[in-house]
Amino acid sequence: MNSNESFFIIDCEGLTKTFETPNGEFEVVADFSLKARSNEFVVLFGPGQCGKTTLLNMMSGLETASTGSVVVNGKAVSGPGPERGVVFQSIALFPWLTVMGNVEYGLKMRGVGKQERRGRAQRYIELVGLQGFEDAFPVKLSGGMKQRVGIARAYCNEPAVLFMDEPFGALDAQTRYLMQEELQRIMSVEKRTTVFVTNNIEEALYLADRIVVLANCPTRIKAEYVIDLPRPRDYVDSRFLALRQEISGMLDRAL
Amino acid sequence: MNTRNSASAVTIFRILAGLFSIGCFIALWHFGTNGTALGKLLPGPSVVLGKFVASFTTKIGKYTILGHAMWSLSRVMVAYTAAAVIGIGLGLAMGWYRTAEAIFRPFYEMIRPIPPIAWIPIAIIWFGLGESAKYFLIFLSAFASITLNSFDGARSVDRVLVGAAKMLGANDRQLFTSIVLPASTPYIFAGLQVALSTSWATVLAAEMVRSSEGVGWVIVSGMEMNNTTQILVGIIAIGLIGFMLATIMREVEAKLLAWNRQGT
Numbered sequence: 356m357n358s359n360e361s362f363f364i365i366d367c368e369g370l371t372k373t374f375e376t377p378n379g380e381f382e383v384v385a386d387f388s389l390k391a392r393s394n395e396f397v398v399l400f401g402p403g404q405c406g407k408t409t410l411l412n413m414m415s416g417l418e419t420a421s422t423g424s425v426v427v428n429g430k431a432v433s434g435p436g437p438e439r440g441v442v443f444q445s446i447a448l449f450p451w452l453t454v455m456g457n458v459e460y461g462l463k464m465r466g467v468g469k470q471e472r473r474g475r476a477q478r479y480i481e482l483v484g485l486q487g488f489e490d491a492f493p494v495k496l497s498g499g500m501k502q503r504v505g506i507a508r509a510y511c512n513e514p515a516v517l518f519m520d521e522p523f524g525a526l527d528a529q530t531r532y533l534m535q536e537e538l539q540r541i542m543s544v545e546k547r548t549t550v551f552v553t554n555n556i557e558e559a560l561y562l563a564d565r566i567v568v569l570a571n572c573p574t575r576i577k578a579e580y581v582i583d584l585p586r587p588r589d590y591v592d593s594r595f596l597a598l599r600q601e602i603s604g605m606l607d608r609a610l
Numbered sequence: 611m612n613t614r615n616s617a618s619a620v621t622i623f624r625i626l627a628g629l630f631s632i633g634c635f636i637a638l639w640h641f642g643t644n645g646t647a648l649g650k651l652l653p654g655p656s657v658v659l660g661k662f663v664a665s666f667t668t669k670i671g672k673y674t675i676l677g678h679a680m681w682s683l684s685r686v687m688v689a690y691t692a693a694a695v696i697g698i699g700l701g702l703a704m705g706w707y708r709t710a711e712a713i714f715r716p717f718y719e720m721i722r723p724i725p726p727i728a729w730i731p732i733a734i735i736w737f738g739l740g741e742s743a744k745y746f747l748i749f750l751s752a753f754a755s756i757t758l759n760s761f762d763g764a765r766s767v768d769r770v771l772v773g774a775a776k777m778l779g780a781n782d783r784q785l786f787t788s789i790v791l792p793a794s795t796p797y798i799f800a801g802l803q804v805a806l807s808t809s810w811a812t813v814l815a816a817e818m819v820r821s822s823e824g825v826g827w828v829i830v831s832g833m834e835m836n837n838t839t840q841i842l843v844g845i846i847a848i849g850l851i852g853f854m855l856a857t858i859m860r861e862v863e864a865k866l867l868a869w870n871r872q873g874t
Binding site for chain 1: 868
């Protein structure tokens with residue numbers, strides 16, 4: 356889309372978030388800056404409960420930053436909007452809509468005609484491997500299937516960037532591996548610029564083009580690693596394990 | 611296969627147990643009223659059931675029992691529908707928009723705790739003895755619980771779902787119709803169900819106070835003529851209609867809220 360080499364599809368500068376509490380100000384995010392190129396898969400990897408979701412929400416527009424700016428695809432982010440897609444840790448499907456209803460929701464809200472949006476939604480339902488479940492309500496689906504719907508819903512709106520907030524955090528370990536492989540497969544079919552938050556180092560290494568290691572409380576950047584291992588990656592490849600060792604060690608010192 | 615067999619065995623047992631308890635009740639009624647002094651106060655089951663069946667063809671006052679039932683039901687439906695439309699709208703608006711809550715909530719809180727029957731005298735003074743007074747009373751009795759439940763529903767909409775909808779491009783109006791309204795339906799239905807039984811109770815009270823037709827009238831006129839059988843016929847009709855209304859409501863809810871149910 357933008358042939359200009361210096362163009363960053365995500366450009367955050369000096370983001371901070373401070374909450375007022377009865378005991379004074381509480382800084383959750385301190386001076387976070389991130390630039391991402393088109394189609395880059397950036398993983399924000401860090402421990403603990405503090406600030407990662409807030410950070411991602413500031414980038415997506417769900418929360419406002421105390422200071423700093425976010426520019427996505429050349430436009431300043433000032434609130435929620437369909438040019439940015441979000442996949443939630445709590446999945447957050449609309450339980451009264453079927454799989455099809457959930458996936459086509461964004462297109463419907465934006466006035467895309469029924470025939471066209473059904474066609475586009477169907478394509479993404481198939482991309483995430485849920486053909487045959489179009490008319491099922493979320494309550495009938497397993498956790499992994501629900502998050503597939505969550506991914507299809509975000510994809511179907513064709514946003515410029517995707518934000519994924521520990522999307523597999525609520526799944527059991529086995530399903531989690533499976534979903535990492537699925538996301539890798541989906542990305543290989545249809546690559547999107549993605550910022551992905553996780554506290555799982557294997558997941559980070561399996562998916563990332565670049566890992567940003569975060570320090571905790573307030574959340575700030577500790578280190579960055581460009582991961583250029585060939586894909587699909589092998590969890591027990593020696594370079595994979597070496598990086599895993601190195602970044603885990605990094606994390607321990609950050610705590 | 612085994613589990614299905616045992617499941618149907620449980621169902622059969624439950625039906626038999628239910629029939630047994632009803633049978634015991636009727637037997638008790640029968641033997642209690644035949645050959646004791648109680649029989650002078652209370653007619654036996656065969657007399658009452660016979661009269662009930664006969665009342666489908668023989669008129670009590672101006673109408674058959676079906677005619678009276680239709681009168682009562684149509685009164686409920688007119689006022690209940692109006693209360694549902696206004697109550698759901700007002701409740702959701704109060705729950706979702708702060709301004710609407712600030713304006714309407716104090717007034718609503720003032721009206722809410724007053725039992726509908728307390729309005730009967732003023733309804734008669736304001737609207738006379740006609741249909742409007744009955745509509746007014748039924749409306750008030752249904753309105754309160756529908757509004758309250760819709761309000762709770764709109765209040766408890768998952769904020770993450772609201773965020774998700776906004777991120778997918780929903781504007782404020784779409785947020786209300788495509789998220790707040792469906793997310794609140796389980797609450798709204800709880801309110802509609804309570805309101806249906808209170809409306810049914812209120813129409814009977816209103817008819818007993820002043821009317822010349824309806825199931826409530828059947829009971830009162832039975833009392834005035836010292837006709838216990840007619841009172842009991844009225845009571846059976848009330849019970850059956852109440853049961854039917856609740857069943858219809860449950861079926862509609864099961865259809866509309868299929869998404870809200872776990873399992874198959």
